[in-house]
Amino acid sequence: MDLTKIPSKIDELRRQIMSCASEGEKDGWHLVKQSESEQMKIYSKQSALFNGRMFKAECMIDGSPETCFRHCNPKPEGTRATWDSSIKDMEVIQRISKDQWPEVYILRTMSHGAAMGMISARDFVDLIVNVNNKEVVGTMGESVTLESCPPVSEYVRGFNHYCGVLCFRIEG
Numbered sequence: 001m002d003l004t005k006i007p008s009k010i011d012e013l014r015r016q017i018m019s020c021a022s023e024g025e026k027d028g029w030h031l032v033k034q035s036e037s038e039q040m041k042i043y044s045k046q047s048a049l050f051n052g053r054m055f056k057a058e059c060m061i062d063g064s065p066e067t068c069f070r071h072c073n074p075k076p077e078g079t080r081a082t083w084d085s086s087i088k089d090m091e092v093i094q095r096i097s098k099d100q101w102p103e104v105y106i107l108r109t110m111s112h113g114a115a116m117g118m119i120s121a122r123d124f125v126d127l128i129v130n131v132n133n134k135e136v137v138g139t140m141g142e143s144v145t146l147e148s149c150p151p152v153s154e155y156v157r158g159f160n161h162y163c164g165v166l167c168f169r170i171e172g
Helices: 003-022 065-070
Strands: 032-035 039-047 053-059 087-096 103-111 121-134 136-143 163-168
Touching: 003 053, 003 121, 003 136, 003 163, 065 136, 065 163
Parallel strands: none
Antiparallel strands: 032 039, 039 053, 087 103, 103 121, 121 136, 136 163
């Protein structure tokens, strides 16, 4: 990845994620599942960026955005690996300083194999942008190619399209 392209990559990542978060059924999102209490809803939409579907989940959690985000933040020193059993390991490959963004880094995440070995263990190399502003606390990511982190034989290199977890600040 050419590090001079990071600012434009961050802007595009933010634009894509925030656009998906603000869209509703009128924008092509269809409700595909919801909890019995209707507090958790999962929506799906055909992607215009790749041949496949995009998914988003929405729910209300009684807690501050910072507390909720602390449990979702993809960081090796975070708590996510304690509850997300798919994660085998995480390592920050490179930290990138950007004045307008609280935290930008390249993260390699390794996952366990699944289904008695029918699904291979995978690794992902993602540009991660964490945000914390008056509207939202969250993380956004997308896979990148990094010469210093080539694929290794123990893992199948996975690819993440634009993705993220956003905890919006709401009244009440």
